[in-house]
Amino acid sequence: MSEADPSPRDAEWLAREQARLDALPLGPASESFGHVVHAADGIARIAGLPEVCMGELLQFANGAMGFALTLDTETVEAVVLDDLPDLGAGTRASGTGDVVRVPVGEALLGRVIDPLGRPLDGRPAPACHETWPIERPAPAIIERDLVSEPVETGVLVVDALFALGRGQRELVIGDRATGKTSLALDAIIAQKYSDMICIYVAVGQRASAVERAIEAVRAHGAPERCIFVVAPAAAAPGLQWIAPFAGFSIGEWFRARGQHALIVVDDLTKHAATHRELALLTREPPGREAYPGDVFYLHARLLERAGKLSAELGGGSLTAIPIAETDAGNLSAYIPTNLISITDGQIVLDSRLFAANQRPSVNVGLSVSRVGGKAQKPxxxxxxxxxxxxxxxxxxxxxxxxxxxxxxxxxxxxxxxxxxxxxxxxxxxxxxxxxxxxxxxxxxxxxxxxxxxxxxxxxxxxxxxxxxxxxxxxxxxxxxxxxxxxxxxxxxxxxxxxxxx
Ligand SMILES: Nc1ncnc2c1ncn2[C@@H]1O[C@H](COP(=O)(O)OP(=O)(O)O)[C@@H](O)[C@H]1O
Ligand SMILES: [Mg+2]
CATH class of the missing domain: 1.20.150.20 (ATP synthase alpha/beta chain, C-terminal domain)
Structure with missing residues (x-):
């Protein structure tokens, strides 16, 4: 076969390749990426990402995700969300042009997920059609309605003396092992015969404790109306940090549809400690008890997102039960006082009452519910x-x-x-x-x-x-x-x- 005379088969091949070449979008393409300069303790310093935005989701070459926390003139400090190997100096990182998001929707019901929506229960990823940013603005005053319907927790001391209303934020606070988690889980379990969607967010808890909580709801409650968002103590600090925010976005999706949701965050003391850890690692100036100055704002902007929507917006509600742990009953420590002043009341659990077998160990003198009484049944x-x-x-x-x-x-x-x-x-x-x-x-x-x-x-x-x-x-x-x-x-x-x- 001579070169000047290609066989019909070769001609066909040539024509096909020519067509493929013609269809190729040739021209300059740009891709922006940077390199990790230093990575340790859940924080990565990245050089060469000039366009990255505050809070932008980043993708590392080893598959880990992260988000931009502080922007310096030369470098970006990012919180790493996955504890994967091979993340070190030289790892390629690129921006995604998007903020951190979590999948929302009915497909999450009955599931155990991490704060990015990835399954932890061994089943396939939940088939959600939508993702919502984890940081969303709280409803404005004009969009809200008064708290007027009760959340029945089934616990007599709560429902009779410190009633909760739909859209309220009630803190459960006490020393370790005073029954805080149990009380919140009882409130979730009591929704077995109600229309409430329950979201349990575990932040920095031991994996075995989370497992027990899930088992309790599966055995006694309505797990098909519950969602577990889990960032255990062993998870990367960044993942623990975003967990409550992700949980709120998931709850807000149901509220936006006119449904009623209850979110338990177990617990915000651990969340504050994670926030402090990340702040100290990025050299933010420490304040009282070494917490950065914005720890109040952190929890205020989170809990402000709970609430009841007006009838024009569907009348849905998101009720929040954050949990906080005290040391030796000290309610006047920094984080407890912050949370007490942010929420609409607190249920104080007392280790002395607990030891005296008064369970739930609610200290009636120190507990208060500031709005729920109006929502009680006549x-x-x-x-x-x-x-x-x-x-x-x-x-x-x-x-x-x-x-x-x-x-x-x-x-x-x-x-x-x-x-x-x-x-x-x-x-x-x-x-x-x-x-x-x-x-x-x-x-x-x-x-x-x-x-x-x-x-x-x-x-x-x-x-x-x-x-x-x-x-x-x-x-x-x-x-x-x-x-x-x-x-x-x-x-x-x-x-x-x-x-x-
Ligand atoms: N109402 C109750 N009656 C009997 N035991 C309880 C009650 N509430 C909690 N407990 C027990 O107290 C222990 C500690 O409860 P837990 O909820 O884990 O405390 P915390 O979350 O405050 O650390 C658990 O073993 C739990 O079974
Ligand atoms: Mg607990």
């Missing part, structure tokens, strides 16, 4: 105010009578009532009480039905109360469901149903 409000007052008086009286016997019958009556309240407020885990059960118990308490009952008898009675009311107090149930207060006939029907048997 029938609940009818009884709960009195209980709070009686219990406060009892706690004071108990202090005095400890020193000497008081024989006054009125005082004895008050003491008996107080002890009955204390016994009633004790509640094992995973035993949520419906609003109607709680109201019945409070009505019976006010009637004096529990003053002579032993703690064991009260415990036994409480486990049966639901069935008895369903059988014997239909009128009262209708009144409570329709949002009315109880008249005398309904009240005594309830009390009779509780005391029956």
């Amino acid at each position: 029938a609940m409000r009818q009884f709960s105010g009195r209980v709070r007052l009686e219990y406060a008086q009892f706690l004071e009286l108990e202090m005095f009578t400890r020193f000497g016997g008081m024989s006054d019958t009125r005082v004895k009556g008050q003491l008996a009532r107080g002890q009955a309240i204390r016994a009633l407020l004790e509640q094992p885990r995973f035993t949520p009480l419906r609003a109607i059960d709680q109201i019945a118990l409070l009505a019976a308490l006010e009637d004096g039905a529990f003053d002579t009952l032993s703690t064991q008898d009260l415990r036994a009675l409480r486990s049966k109360v639901g069935a008895r009311i369903d059988a014997g107090a239909h009128d009262a149930i209708t009144a409570i469901e329709e949002g009315r207060t109880l008249d005398d006939a309904q009240k005594s029907a309830l009390i009779r149903a509780v005391g029956n048997g």
Whole structure:
């Protein structure tokens, strides 16, 4: 075959290649990338990324993701989100032109994911059609509505004395191992029969503790309406840092559709410590307790995103239960005081009460709910105010009578009532009480039905109360469901149903 005379097959090949060449977009193409100068402790310093923006998502050549935290004149300091090997001096890094985002949508329900939406439960990646930035502005005042519907946590001491409303932010605070996580999980589990979407964000927790939390919800709650966003203690600090923000964006997606969501962040003390770690590594000037000056702003802008939307915007809500850990009950440390002042109330758990087997170990004197009372059911409000007052008086009286016997019958009556309240407020885990059960118990308490009952008898009675009311107090149930207060006939029907048997 001579060169001048190509065979038909070669001619065909030539024509095809020519067409391919013609279709190629030839011309100058630009790609911007930089190189890591130094990487350690979850921070990478990158040279050669002049166009990168604050907070921009970066991609490293080894597959790790990161985001720009501080922009210097010559270099960029980035938080690395994955703890992958081979990230060191010389690793190529490029900007993605986008901020950090998290997948949102219904596909996340029932899933365990990391803060970037990657699956941690061994199932395929959730099929979400949308991603939302993890940092989003809080709803403006005009877009909000008053908190007016209750979140029923099923925990009597919370629902009766420190009621939560949809859209509220209530801090759960206490020393380690005082039942903070358990209380928040009980609130999630009680949503089994409600319409709430629950999001549990684990920040800096031990993997085994997170596993136990997930197991508890799977065993007792409605896992198909829960989302677990997990950045355990072993995860890169950057991943822990973005976890609460990612969780809020996921919750906001449901709220924007007019749904109601509850987010638990366990816990913000660890989140603050991660923030401090990253700030110190990037040489931000340390302030009080070595936290950078913006740690208040960090949590304020996060928690400000909770809230109830106005009817024009669909009326959805996002309720937040952040958790904070104290040292030796010190509520006036830096992070606890910040969080107390940001939230709409706090439930203080007390290690002494916990040790005395008063569980949930809520310190009634130090706890407060600043907006939830307005969201209580009218029938609940009818009884709960009195209980709070009686219990406060009892706690004071108990202090005095400890020193000497008081024989006054009125005082004895008050003491008996107080002890009955204390016994009633004790509640094992995973035993949520419906609003109607709680109201019945409070009505019976006010009637004096529990003053002579032993703690064991009260415990036994409480486990049966639901069935008895369903059988014997239909009128009262209708009144409570329709949002009315109880008249005398309904009240005594309830009390009779509780005391029956
Ligand atoms: N209401 C309760 N009744 C009985 N035990 C409880 C109750 N709440 C918590 N506990 C127990 O107390 C322990 C510590 O609870 P946890 O929620 O992990 O505390 P924290 O989150 O404050 O460290 C757990 O073993 C838990 O089972
Ligand atoms: Mg805990």
